[in-house]
Each structure stands twice: as C-alpha cells, then as structure tokens.
Amino acid sequence: MSTSSEPSSDLQDFFGNYWDLFAGTLLSILALVFHLNGFTYLAVICAGLGIASFSFTVSEIAEILAERLQEPYSSFVLTFSAVAVEILLLFMIMLESSHGEHALETVKSGIISAVIVDMNVLLGIAVFVGGLRFKEQEHNEDTSSTYTTILLVASVALLVPSVLGYSPKGSDNLLIASYIIAFLLGLYYMSIFIFQTRTHIHFFKATARSRIFRLRRKKGKGSMEEEEEENYIFEKLSITANLVIIFTLIFIIGVIAEIFASDGMQIAKDYGISAALAGLVIAIISVSPELFTAIKAAKADQIQRVVNIAMGASTVSILLTVPILMLLSPFADMQLTLDFNSLQVGALILTVILAWKTTDNGETNYVEGISHLMFFLAFAVIAAFYH
Numbered sequence: 001m002s003t004s005s006e007p008s009s010d011l012q013d014f015f016g017n018y019w020d021l022f023a024g025t026l027l028s029i030l031a032l033v034f035h036l037n038g039f040t041y042l043a044v045i046c047a048g049l050g051i052a053s054f055s056f057t058v059s060e061i062a063e064i065l066a067e068r069l070q071e072p073y074s075s076f077v078l079t080f081s082a083v084a085v086e087i088l089l090l091f092m093i094m095l096e097s098s099h100g101e102h103a104l105e106t107v108k109s110g111i112i113s114a115v116i117v118d119m120n121v122l123l124g125i126a127v128f129v130g131g132l133r134f135k136e137q138e139h140n141e142d143t144s145s146t147y148t149t150i151l152l153v154a155s156v157a158l159l160v161p162s163v164l165g166y167s168p169k170g171s172d173n174l175l176i177a178s179y180i181i182a183f184l185l186g187l188y189y190m191s192i193f194i195f196q197t198r199t200h201i202h203f204f205k206a207t208a209r210s211r212i213f214r215l216r217r218k219k220g221k222g223s224m225e226e227e228e229e230e231n232y233i234f235e236k237l238s239i240t241a242n243l244v245i246i247f248t249l250i251f252i253i254g255v256i257a258e259i260f261a262s263d264g265m266q267i268a269k270d271y272g273i274s275a276a277l278a279g280l281v282i283a284i285i286s287v288s289p290e291l292f293t294a295i296k297a298a299k300a301d302q303i304q305r306v307v308n309i310a311m312g313a314s315t316v317s318i319l320l321t322v323p324i325l326m327l328l329s330p331f332a333d334m335q336l337t338l339d340f341n342s343l344q345v346g347a348l349i350l351t352v353i354l355a356w357k358t359t360d361n362g363e364t365n366y367v368e369g370i371s372h373l374m375f376f377l378a379f380a381v382i383a384a385f386y387h
Helices: 002-036 040-067 073-095 101-133 141-164 170-199 208-229 239-271 275-299 303-319 321-332 342-359 366-385
Strands: none
Touching (some): 002 040, 002 239, 073 275, 073 303, 073 321, 101 275, 101 366, 141 342, 170 303, 170 321, 239 275, 275 366, 342 366
C-alpha cells in the first residue's frame, strides 16, 4: 500500500516544486496567442499572471542564493531580482509612447507605487502574519533607522523637480534638473552600498535578541527542510548556474511584459483607468514574489529579513530605478521628468514616516501590520479615482 502511494506523493512533490514554471510557461503561451488574435483583456490577464509566476521562480532561486550568502548580501539578491522585474515592466510601458501622457504618468506612478507596496503591503502583511504567530518580533533597530533616513532623503530629492514646476521658468529646466537629481540619487546609492557592505554591515544583521526564536524553531525543522530541499533541482545547481537561470527568466519576463504593456495601455486608455491605479497594478505584480518570501520569513520569526527585504527593495526602487529609467528614456523616445504630483509625493513621505514610527523601537506586532495595510487601502482608493 505504501509503495502504491509513492508515485502519487512524488507527483505532488514535483508539481509543488515546479508549479510556477509550468504556470508561467502555459500563461505566457496563452498571452501570446490571445495577443496575436486581438483578445486584449485575456492577453493582459494571462501576461500579468505569467509574469507573477516566473517572478515567483526568480524569487525562489534568489532565496536559494541568499541562503548561501551572508547578510546584507542575501537581501540584495532578493531585492535586485524583484527590482529588475519592476524596471522591465516600467521600461515596456515607456516604449508605449504612442499612448502619450498616460504612459508617462503610469511610469511615474509605478516608481512611487513600488515603494508604497513594498513598505505597506509587503511589510504590513508580513508583520501582521508574524504578529499573529508571535506576540512581538524583534529586529535590529539600526536597520530600520538607517533605511527610513535614506528613504526620507531620497523622497525629498524627488521633490526638487516638482517644486521647480511652480517657479516661473522652472519648467524650462525641468528635464535638466531631473537628470541631475537622478545622477545624485545614483551617487547616493553608491555610498549606501559601501555603508551596507563594508563599513556598517552589523547595522543590517539580526541582533542576538532577534535570533532567539529563529534558532529555537530551526532545531525542530532543520531536518525536514533539508529533506524537502534535496528534491528541488535549483538547490543542486551552483551559484553561477542559478544566476544564469535568473537572468534567462528575467529576459522571458521582459518579452511577456511587452504584451502586458502594449495591451494593458490600450485597455487603460479605452476605459479611462487612472495612471495612479495602473502604476499600482504594476507595482503589485513586481512585488508579489517578494511577498511570499517575506511571509515565510515572518512565520519563521525572521522579521529582520522582512525589514531588510521591504526597506531594501524600497531603497533600490528609488535610488537605482530612477537613474536607470532616466538613462533608458531616450531609447523609448520619451522625455521622463521627475515632476511627481502631490498624491505621489505625499503618499511617499507619509509611508516613510509611518515605517519609521512602526519600526523605530526594534519591535513589531500585528497592529502595526494592520496600520500599514490600512494606509495602503486608503491610497488605493485615491489612486482608483485620481485623474
């Protein structure tokens, strides 16, 4: 009887390990077929789900690489893989310049929304789930303090071109000012990278207190996790091989993103969907793989990793996404300026303040998670009706 159940169990394990690859492949093929036959709605749905499925695979492989590295490098792998998907999606939207101002506003909204979703949805859900399982979870308070300072400075920097728009001749110099700010953000990130990986690595590692619960749980689950990992092919591959696979998957995501952007912008234009809401959808798709990783970490009482992922991804979203998109904008025949509207800048700054208040003492609980989710839902309502 046990032998007859083994094939069924092996099949379930196989599907459980590789469902995302099968789903991503099938959905991508369907998206292409629907796109070629003019079924734009179905093409967008399949393309969006296909991107999310392949992004989940990228996240899984990035997590394997992260486990082989030490913090903060492990969080870098996760955040960079997610931000690469975000940049691809936004660049494909930029290529849809035929849709004019709406495409440009969607890109701007996507930049801000990525931070809003990372800091409120990802951090909020993970903190909420972790808070339900454990009364309080502790992390290195230097991590959140450093990240909120960086994000506040970056948010203020993004205000500069917007403020220039209110001056009599500011609009004439808006593009130049945007490139200067993008360059400064890039330099700022270089200094932060050195800070994280050379001089102040201890700021981004779990403290002795925040390790206690995790070590307890690992004692009971270590053997089970090792047994499950043996059947996962990416666990057996080298770091180089996994990196090649990640870049290959990101390239495939870029191809699907072109369908998503082309048909998605057409739907948004036909139905008058606001650029703010369109940018929010893009952010949710690009962040969704990280969300699963963050929830798993929170349930394992690894809240330090959650903070590193959420705040690290937000930092990279501004300090790297903005300069890269500014450099790519001429290839899309589009003049991308950093004059964000009051909703975007206001929501960004308030998000940073909220994150600062909920993480500054080095402890989190489920009420703080709910607070972030409430903030996001309020923003989503405004985004849906803001034109």
